[in-house]
Amino acid sequence: ERHLENAIESKMIAGAGLDVTEKEPLSVNSKLLKLDNVIITPHALCWTDECFHDIATEAINSILNFIDNKPILNQVNK
Numbered sequence: 001e002r003h004l005e006n007a008i009e010s011k012m013i014a015g016a017g018l019d020v021t022e023k024e025p026l027s028v029n030s031k032l033l034k035l036d037n038v039i040i041t042p043h044a045l046c047w048t049d050e051c052f053h054d055i056a057t058e059a060i061n062s063i064l065n066f067i068d069n070k071p072i073l074n075q076v077n078k
Helices: 002-009 049-067
Strands: 016-018 038-040
Parallel strands (some): 016 038
């Protein structure tokens, strides 16, 4: 986080959007909370009924595809 703060303050990067921080919750003294070009959301951004429905449907489809020897959507460990 210190490196991110430095990169933003030195204008090496324009800003940041975070939903995960090293320590959660983020300290109220964090510089990141004071920067206008930083957006921080709780590490629960996807807590909606639609999201949970989609996650369950995708997981079931991935299992069925695996059983049928078909490609698994969104697989990251090929």
